[in-house]
Amino acid sequence: MICWILLLINLTSCVCGTFVVNVTQTSYQAEENHNITLEWTFTTNTDSSLNSTFIYCTLTTENKESVLYDLRKGVEDPESQDEQFKGRVQCDKDVLKEGRIRLHVSRLRTEDSGPYLCEVSTPYGATYGECRLSVTVAADEPKLLRPQMSPQPESRGRIGLYVGLGLTAVALLAVCAGLCSAD
Template structure:
């Protein structure tokens, strides 16, 4: 009897499948003021409508939790988005049916660094996926090519001045020695 129940449980889980949420990358690195695309994939069910799809994505840091994206019954809920991300997050509606959530975050800030958790709830299951984003500050630098050109010009002029000075000293020395 127990074997029959266990077999039934195993067969049921194999037939119904397991709902899975994955990230395409577990860790991202970006610079301040650049853009990035975060992507999660999840199990789809062709017999389910997008009206049963709920997605909640947030940034979790040591200090607080911020809502990045919220989709309720297939409709985006922008008013639940944290002010930190207002106007900077876009999503691809076209790939959602394929079981992909692609979020484009623009004009990154160092405070966007942290753990991103995306929870997906459907009529056939729920799960979550997480990834890390590290945003580094950009350091003010002069363009590399202009800096190198200036350095090479300076070195060239210094070398030319030294050679001209040596030539003048040599000429002066030769002219004094011819008088003897």
């Protein structure tokens, strides 16, 4: 009878919500090639350590489930991480003890879009939180327009004009000088 009562108390504490996982943001938007931080919080208990904590974060699309992050008994398991995320996901382990999961995803790709589920299991409870990430194609950088410079025409025409005008002026001066001297 005592075992049934203890089991009932344990189940009631789990059902009543003593352990929760929340997302800091339910929806994230970013452009490809940028970085983003996905964040969840979970209920902590001062009696337990990370050695008894399991964290399993995934991206679930129509085609497959991709493991983003896997922590087993306080130890990261990089072997379970999907190829899509290898070398692009870092976890802030310093804030795990505070009940915060911060996953930094770098060099985003459009295929990183979708629902992210983070499951947390501890000796005092287990549950999950979900958020959605939408990665859009990077906008093209606006190209600076430079005015088109037309090539300078060769200056022979201008030189000819100046020479022609000069000769005309000399001729006019000569005519004027001749008229003045005739007087």
